[in-house]
Amino acid sequence: MSDVAISTEVLLAAEGITKTFPGVRALEDVSLRVRAGRLLALLGENGAGKSTLMNVLSGVFPPDAGTIRLGDGESVSFANPHAAQARGISIVHQELNLVPGLSIAENIWLGREPRSSSGFIDYRRLHADTAAILARLDLNVSPDTLVGDLRVGQQQLVEIGKALSTRARVLILDEPTSSLSSHEVEVLFGVIAELKKQGVGLVYITHKFEELARLCDDVVIMRDGRVVGEALYSELTRERIVQLMAGRESKDVFQKSTFEPGAEILKVEGVTLAGGGAGRRLLVDDVSLTLHRREVVGIFGLVGAGRTELLEAIFGLHPDRTTGRVLVRGKPVSFRSPADAIRAGLALAPEDRKRDGLILPMSVAANASLASLRRTLRGGLVSRRRESDYILPYVDRFRVKTPSLTQIVVNLSGGNQQKIILAKWLATEPQVLLLDEPTRGIDVNAKREIYAFIDELAGNGLGLIVVSSELPEVLALSDRIVVMCEGRKTAEFTRAEATPERVLHAALPDRASLAS
Amino acid sequence: MPLSPAIKGQFVQLRSLIALVLMTIALSLLSPHFLTTDNGINILRQVSINMCLSIGMTLVILSGGIDLSVGAILGFAGAIAAGLVKNGLSIPGTDVHLQFTTSGAILAGVLVGALLGFHNGVAITRFRLPPFIATLGMLSIARGLAFLWTGGFPITGLGADFGFIGTGAWLGVPLPVWIMAAFIVLFLVVTKRTRFGRHLYAVGGNERAARLTGLNVSRIKIAVYTLAGALAGVAGLIVTARLDSAQPNAGLSYELDAIAAVVIGGTSLSGGRGTIFGTVLGCLIIGVLNNGLFLLNVPPMLQYVIKGYVILVAVAIDQASAPRNRDS
Known part of the structure; x- marks a missing residue:
């Protein structure tokens, strides 16, 4: 096999992609190329725009500006993920998108079920095709198992199986190993190596540096919606990557006081x-x-x-x-x-902030004061002024970056959301x-x-x-x-x-x- | 340029207000009878019943639930008050016969409404029934009780004192309108300025987080359904007093008008988002529409169709302008 020939074939190119959300410029003039048989690691802090970029490439939403080109130079715009899939681009999202009440087979082929000549679903083929995919993923369960009965790691693998089933030319994996066991990670890495040999181009989003050494060919580093670094993995050191991600010299070790x-x-x-x-x-x-x-x-x-x-x-x-x-x-x-x-x-700051920690449609102030609202009363009523007077020192102390206390928390980054939860609890002393x-x-x-x-x-x-x-x-x-x-x-x-x-x-x- | 949720909330209300104003202008041009003081007061009086139900429904929907039973509770509470004021209460198996004053009967009507609402709240929290099911059951229970209590016949001849609730006036404004105005002010304050109000939004916005923050979610929900039941009781008194008659069928399907008013007012059916003020506008829109269609001699059957489309269009516009929440 001619490595050089394969490695230069571009399968998918993004050129000058810009995307704006309410109040946030999520992507600004971002370009990257996905090449056949190579794995491109997309690195960056949370909120750097990685997931947004992948959502644009896979047709989840359109860019405000910029072009997406396929390998032959054709400029494409995808109306939805299905359209992207039809052109050979598949994505495995960080969060699971499975129907718990359907079987593994029904989930993998959802919307693309094989039909028999009579027009009904061809369950025999569905079963056989799924079994083949599960074997590749070393998942030792029946294709008829309900997805809701699987462990989270196994569900993640089913999600990956879904992407494999599309025979994608470009496969995007957004933090696929977050809930996998070490054995499942090994299986996934095996599958990735196999896909690379078949000339599939991969984009891999991760926070785990140790995974890079095993898989990675090219690196693109993003920060604040822009590409800030692009290189062969072999040319980069870990320190250099962290430095680019953080935007300044980083000191890895935190010095704890005793x-x-x-x-x-x-x-x-x-x-x-x-x-x-x-x-x-x-x-x-x-x-x-x-x-x-x-x-x-x-x-x-x-x-x-x-x-x-x-x-x-x-x-x-x-x-x-x-x-x-x-x-x-x-x-x-x-x-x-x-x-x-x-x-x-006592106070408990939960792991899943969006699910357990915050009232997303409520403002920064309302979230931060929710556990100590009693202290903001005047004559039995909530006083807005007292509320902000009481809560502001806590919000300031944690350096929450928000345009105002009345900002709705759903638009804030993960770090700021966590700080609001900490402010909420500290306010209860x-x-x-x-x-x-x-x-x-x-x-x-x-x-x-x-x-x-x-x-x-x-x-x-x-x-x-x-x-x-x-x-x-x-x-x-x-x-x-x-x-x-x-x-x-x-x-x-x-x-x-x-x-x-x-x-x-x-x-x-x-x-x-x-x-x- | 997409709007931030905060601005969007105001925008929804502004839009409801604009719709209301446009309807008023259009109807003024189409009918000489529309823009008169008499008709204005007439509309407010007609709206007052739905307003009581809709305010309670707003609290319920803000908390993330739904209440299908308010129309039936209205019927039963009105019947109870009417029966007590007219006949009193004989306790079966004894010689005891309780005679009720008008105010005693009124209080009993509201309490019965609150009690059935409390029943809803307990079914939803303690027995974990989905609100839809719990209140669907109550719809049937309360309606059945109304028929049992009245024997299926209207209770009429309730006396002038009782009738005052429905037909009395102060400063030229009917008492039901004063009652409605008082509840609007009260619940504007409750939702905007009290801990209970804040907790209500929190429970509807994210029940798990509210619980982890130390809120007593069950107690808040029970309070919400109890209030909705009590408000339905008040509405039942107004209906009964205005007609000087308690019909066992009173309030049939009124819950749907209440839900419509809340939804047209921009409150999200998924909970945590919405305002009493929006509901007031929603109620007025429905009231003006009903009145206008009547004045324009639109056939009643067609009125239903038009009202249905108003609800669909209002929510469709809401959906179209809603920001799609996607994590970046």
């Missing part, structure tokens, strides 16, 4: 949370831990380890399914609802702050700011529990680290004892070996 821990503020003894559905698996199994003032306890574990559920159980979200003891400042408490927990001085993946989906700069806040809050006498699945983050932030696996606490390390290897090892199930 405070003398104060009195014990939260004690959790044998907390157990039963599963809600059939099977009654324990989501949290007999977990105990303590937290002191001026202390950050990190909880590390893989997806499904029960970390989120542990925080929810402590916070009184599932009173009917929770057993065990929780003590706040030495006194046993029994939270029947989050309101009880908040009264006792809590003593214990539970943070679930506080930097998920947040860009590098905002991440560093959040780290500094966590440090500062600990210094102010709060106790913090930080759940994270990013090992460097847990190691950098925590005074102590609790590791969970399959609902159980498997280890606890002091800062001095914790090494990446030891923590990771404790987080892996017994039967699995360390991925090389």
